[in-house]
Amino acid sequence: MPDAAPHFWAVFWAKLPYFLSVLLGAAGTTIKVMLGALAVALTLGLVVALLKLARFSPLRAVANVYIEVMRGTPALTQLFIIYFGLSDLGIDIPPVPAAIIGLGMNGAAYVAEIYRAGILAIHEGQVEAALSLGMTPVDAMRFIILPQAIRMMLPPLCNYAVSLLKDTSLASVVAAPEIMFYARQLVTETLLSMDIYLIVAVIYLAMSIPMGRLVAYLERARRAWQ
Amino acid sequence: MDPLLKIVDLHKRFGETEVLCGIDLEVPRTQKVAIIGPSGSGKTTLLRCINYLEKPSSGHVYIDGALIGEKQRNGAYVHLSDRELAKERAEIGFVFQRFNLFPHLTALANVAIAPRRVLGLGQKEAEARAREMLTKVGLAHKFEAFPERLSGGQQQRVAIARVLAMQPKLMLFDEATSALDPELIGEVLRVIRQLAEEGRTMIMVTHEIQFASEVADRVIFMDGGRIVEEGPPEAVIRNPSQARTRAFLARMSER
Amino acid sequence: MIEFLDVYRQHFGEWVPELLIACIGTLELMALSFVLASAIGLVVALMRVSRSRLLRAVAIVYVEVMRGMPALVILFLIYFGLGGLGVDWLKFTSYEAAILGLGLQGGAVLGEVFRSGIEALHLGQMEAALSLGMTPATAMRWIILPQAWRIVLPPVANYAIGLLKDTAVCAIIAAPELMLRAKDIASSSFRPMHLFVLAAILYFIMSYPLSIVARRLEARLARGR
Numbered sequence: 001m002p003d004a005a006p007h008f009w010a011v012f013w014a015k016l017p018y019f020l021s022v023l024l025g026a027a028g029t030t031i032k033v034m035l036g037a038l039a040v041a042l043t044l045g046l047v048v049a050l051l052k053l054a055r056f057s058p059l060r061a062v063a064n065v066y067i068e069v070m071r072g073t074p075a076l077t078q079l080f081i082i083y084f085g086l087s088d089l090g091i092d093i094p095p096v097p098a099a100i101i102g103l104g105m106n107g108a109a110y111v112a113e114i115y116r117a118g119i120l121a122i123h124e125g126q127v128e129a130a131l132s133l134g135m136t137p138v139d140a141m142r143f144i145i146l147p148q149a150i151r152m153m154l155p156p157l158c159n160y161a162v163s164l165l166k167d168t169s170l171a172s173v174v175a176a177p178e179i180m181f182y183a184r185q186l187v188t189e190t191l192l193s194m195d196i197y198l199i200v201a202v203i204y205l206a207m208s209i210p211m212g213r214l215v216a217y218l219e220r221a222r223r224a225w226q
Numbered sequence: 227m228d229p230l231l232k233i234v235d236l237h238k239r240f241g242e243t244e245v246l247c248g249i250d251l252e253v254p255r256t257q258k259v260a261i262i263g264p265s266g267s268g269k270t271t272l273l274r275c276i277n278y279l280e281k282p283s284s285g286h287v288y289i290d291g292a293l294i295g296e297k298q299r300n301g302a303y304v305h306l307s308d309r310e311l312a313k314e315r316a317e318i319g320f321v322f323q324r325f326n327l328f329p330h331l332t333a334l335a336n337v338a339i340a341p342r343r344v345l346g347l348g349q350k351e352a353e354a355r356a357r358e359m360l361t362k363v364g365l366a367h368k369f370e371a372f373p374e375r376l377s378g379g380q381q382q383r384v385a386i387a388r389v390l391a392m393q394p395k396l397m398l399f400d401e402a403t404s405a406l407d408p409e410l411i412g413e414v415l416r417v418i419r420q421l422a423e424e425g426r427t428m429i430m431v432t433h434e435i436q437f438a439s440e441v442a443d444r445v446i447f448m449d450g451g452r453i454v455e456e457g458p459p460e461a462v463i464r465n466p467s468q469a470r471t472r473a474f475l476a477r478m479s480e481r
Numbered sequence: 482m483i484e485f486l487d488v489y490r491q492h493f494g495e496w497v498p499e500l501l502i503a504c505i506g507t508l509e510l511m512a513l514s515f516v517l518a519s520a521i522g523l524v525v526a527l528m529r530v531s532r533s534r535l536l537r538a539v540a541i542v543y544v545e546v547m548r549g550m551p552a553l554v555i556l557f558l559i560y561f562g563l564g565g566l567g568v569d570w571l572k573f574t575s576y577e578a579a580i581l582g583l584g585l586q587g588g589a590v591l592g593e594v595f596r597s598g599i600e601a602l603h604l605g606q607m608e609a610a611l612s613l614g615m616t617p618a619t620a621m622r623w624i625i626l627p628q629a630w631r632i633v634l635p636p637v638a639n640y641a642i643g644l645l646k647d648t649a650v651c652a653i654i655a656a657p658e659l660m661l662r663a664k665d666i667a668s669s670s671f672r673p674m675h676l677f678v679l680a681a682i683l684y685f686i687m688s689y690p691l692s693i694v695a696r697r698l699e700a701r702l703a704r705g706r
Contacts, residue, residue, distance in 0.1 A: 008566075071642075072685040072692065074649035076660060077677055084667070085674035166551035173653055180553060193565035197558045201550050208549040279608055308616040316614025326609035330628050340613035343623055385609075392613060 012195045019186060019199050026182040027203065033099050033168045033178055038161055040104025045111025052116060063112070070109035076170050078102050083174040099171035099178075103164060110160055118153035119145065151222055158215040162208050169204075179203060228291040230255045230396060230427050231276065236285035238271055238451075245271050247451040249285070253396075258422050259429045260438035260459075263448035264474055269431045272448070273398050276429070277318045278311060289318065289396060316344050319389035319397040323405050325381045327373040327388075333360060334369040337388045345392070352391075359387035363417050379410030383417055390421075397421070399430040435478050439463045447471045488675055496666060496679065503662035504683055510648045510658050513580045515641060518587025525592030527621070530599055540592065547589035552650050556582040560654045579651035579658075583644060590640055598633035599625055635702055638695035645688050659683060 051063035070078070079102040086093060093101070122145050130140035172180035183200045187193045231253040238246040245268045253259055261269045274280040276287055278295035286303075287294040294314050296303045306314070328336050337356035341347045347355070360366060363383040373381055382402060389397060399418065403411045415437050422428060422441045432438055438445055439459035446456040447468070455468045466472045528540035547555070560578035563571040573581065602625055610620035652660035663680035667673040 068689075068692075069681075069685065072688045073681040074646035074660070074684055076649040076652070077681045077684060080660075080664075080677045081674065081681065085677050088672070088674045169551035169553040170650065172553075180551075180557075183557075187561065191565065193561040194558075194563070197554060197562045201554050201558060204551060204554060205546065205549040209545060212545070212549070277612055279612065308618070312611070312614050312616040312619075314614075315612055318612070320612035322605060322609060322612075324605055326603070326605040328606065328609070328624055328628075330631075339623060340615065343619055344614040388613065 008194075011192065015190070015192065015195065016199070019196055022182050022186060023179055023196075023199060023203060026177060026179045027207075029096065029176060030165070030168045030178040033096060033103070033171050033176060034161070034165050036096075036100035037103035037107060037164055037168075040100060041107030041111045041160070041164070042157075044104060044108035045115060048108055048112035049115035049119075052112060053119070067109045067112060070106050075103060075106045075167055076173070078106055079170055079174055095171065095174045095176040098174055099168070099176045102174075103167055103171070106167075107160065107164060111157070114153050114156045114160065117156075118149040121152055122148050155215055155218045155222060158211065158218060162211045162215065165208055165211070166204065228288075229253055230257075230290060231429070232288040232291075233272075233276070234286045234288070236272070236275060236287070237283045238268070238275060238280060239283045245451050246275070246282070249451075249453060251446075251453070253427065253429065255427055256425045257427060257444060258442045259444045259446060260442035261429065261431045261446045261448060262433070262435060262438060262474070263454075264477075267448040268451040269448050270400055273320075273400050273429065273431050276396075276398060277315050277320050279320070289314070294318075312344070316340075316392055317395050319392060319394035321382070321385055321389055321397070321399045321402050323401040325373075325378075325385045325405075327381055327384055329373050332370050332372055333365060333376070333384045333387075336373070336384055337391050340388065341391050355391050356387070359390045360384065362390065363387045364413070377410055378406045379413045382406065382414045386414075386417055386421075395427065397426055397428045399428065399432070401431050401433065404433060433478070435463060435475065447474065449474070485675075488672060489679075492670070492672075492675075496676065499666065500659060500662055500679060500683060503657070503659040504687065506662075507645070507648050507658040508687065510576070510579055510583075510651065510656065511641075511645050514583035514587060514648075515644055517580060517584025518591050518640075518644070519637075521584060521588025522591025522595050525588055526595035526599060529592065529596045532617075544589040544592055547586045548593075550586075552582065552586055552647055553653060555586055556651065556654050558582075575651070575654045575656040578654060579648070579656035583647055583651070587640065587644060591637065594633050594636045594640065595629065598629035601632055602628055632702065635695060635699040638691065638698055642688050642691045642695060645691065646684065649684070 048063050048066055051059045052067070054060055054063075079099065082102045083093060083095065083098040126144055126148075127140055130144045131137070168176075168178055169180040171178050172184065175181065179200055183196050186196050190196070229252040231251070233249055233251040236246050236249040237244065247268075249268075249272060261272070263269050271280055275282050276289075276294070278287075281295065286296070292314075293303075295306060295311060297306060297310070298304075328339070331339060334353060334356050337359055338352040341355055342349065342352040345352075357366075357369065360369060363386055365380060365383055365387070368376065368380060368384075373384070376384065386402075402418065403414050406414065411434070415434065418428075418430070419437075419441055430438070430442070442459055444456060445459050445462040447454050447462055447466070447470075449470050455462055455466060455471045461467070462471065463475065466475060525540050525543060528536040529544075531537060556578060559573060559582050560575060564573060564578075606624055606628070607617075607620055610624045611617070615623070648656075648658050649660040651658055652664060655661060659680055663676045667676040670676070
């Protein structure tokens with residue numbers, strides 16, 4: 001095909017505005033799923049972390065089982081169970097909420113570990129010093145532990161957020177109208193698979209690379225502060 | 227006869243700071259040179275320029291008449307390839323302040339690896355030479371020990387044996403005892419003294435003024451990137467002519 | 482609940498053998514991608530620490546791009562994108578595309594892991610090796626890499642677990658592995674919940690030994706310090 005390459009690019013530039021309008025529109029759902037799942041993961045993760053630090057061993061066991069199961073099975077399988085599986089049992093959850101719940105529950109297991117590591121990293125001596133100064137445990141948590149722990153946890157949490165952004169692409173298989181879902185529809189419409197997936201790649205890179213820079217900046221700030 | 231080491235107008239800049247401000251030095255064979263001076267005077271940098279761990283900003287280093295770290299082509303000076311530089315370094319022995327032993331190798335393997343992988347000796351030959359050198363520094367009972375199990379003094383002696391196994395023309399010691407606990411310094415100084423008596427050419431950057439005056443043929447006092455004074459130990463250490471030298475030695479003896 | 486479990490009793494004999502065979506496909510896929518990722522990762526790491534600015538730049542760009550996209554996008558680009566260009570030798574099978582895609586992305590991940598292992602070693606090691614007359618290449622081979630690989634074992638083990646789970650994504654391009662089989666049986670038997678839970682159990686059985694190994698490696702490394 002002697003003029004395949006120029007032909008490819010001619011079509012590409014001609015269709016670009018249309019593709020971008022469709023895909024960037026879908027980016028809104030991508031962000032919605034990501035923020036929703038992030039919220040679920042951050043809250044549920046806190047619960048799991050507290051359970052894991054509990055003194056009562058059955059509670060710790062529950063947390064451990066949860067973490068093992070969530071980290072030992074693929075996110076895709078979990079999404080399938082929530083969307084297709086529950087619907088089979090009569091519980092119908094629409095695509096976007098299903099994706100948010102699925103990715104959020106999966107993420108909670110990772111976030112719980114981040115919380116735990118952050119809290120444990122704060123030297124015991126600090127708690128003792130705070131208490132001997134006359135602070136109540138709650139005060140110590142508020143003024144000494146949490147401010148430091150949050151600074152420590154910010155970089156890994158941001159890393160998790162970036163990977164969550166990429167995982168939203170899985171939501172396409174449960175028909176959530178995010179970028180990948182629309183991309184595949186466009187491909188069946190136009191058969192221009194290379195063009196469209198290249199644009200999709202660029203869109204993801206445009207979102208994840210700035211986030212990655214932010215993480216690097218936070219890492220450096222954290223190290224300087226230490 | 228050519229001096230073993232010749233340094234011509236050596237300058238070294240790190241960013242804005244000039245650390246070596248024009249060093250000229252000639253060291254004949256079998257001479258033992260001690261370099262003393264305050265920290266920041268450029269002593270370690272000078273040593274590291276000799277085996278090209280630091281690249282001089284200008285000036286040249288010659289060993290046995292041959293240029294180190296660069297070569298001449300059509301009148302200009304060009305960089306050496308990795309291989310050429312490695313070959314030159316194989317003839318210079320460098321003992322580090324922090325030993326830098328290879329933790330994943332036993333003492334024997336640490337000493338044998340360069341003869342094997344750089345000089346191309348066979349396994350048995352390399353190990354035999356390693357055993358010889360380790361025995362020479364008094365560690366015949368520690369062949370199979372890993373560095374983490376050795377004291378600081380023992381580690382530094384393994385490091386010296388590692389250098390000896392390469393049969394270098396010139397030996398450089400960069401504050402070889404500064405990282406050691408006081409009671410371990412003696413065993414390392416003993417080994418260095420023994421090497422000195424064997425007629426080796428040695429350059430030692432050191433804080434051990436007493437040791438320097440006993441072992442060195444020549445003492446060089448450096449300050450601010452320049453050679454301020456040099457001469458035999460009786461002159462420089464016992465009877466310094468420069469005020470700066472006197473001040474430095476006074477500070478050192480207060481310790 | 483009882484009825485739920487009853488379905489398993491009825492169909493166990495037909496479902497489980499098929500799924501187990503698919504598990505082999507998953508493990509194969511994982512193993513081959515792992516090998517590819519390790520090879521690419523080593524090259525990327527060496528490029529990243531090299532003295533050539535060009536090589537460093539290429540490595541950095543490679544890592545940023547591969548890690549900035551979801552694995553799904555990479556798989557689609559290779560399978561549908563390259564395959565749709567009409568060039569014969571670019572028409573990969575879904576299996577090949579899966580290995581290539583996971584391997585390329587894994588190469589970026591492992592590249593960073595290997596690099597941090599190499600950089601964790603004291604600069605003094607390199608200087609000692611160079612002073613003895615080794616070339617940088619010889620020093621890498623006999624001094625740096627032999628020490629670095631022990632340091633990187635825990636993150637590599639963690640990567641392997643992640644890779645196992647990522648093979649599930651390949652079902653979307655119809656690569657022969659566990660999730661695809663589970664999906665097929667689920668649609669033909671109208672029992673999605675049962676099959677996907679069964680698939681989850683099988684993934685867990687495959688990944689659990691790996692996570693025990695990973696944890697033990699982490700503990701051993703922490704103790705050794």
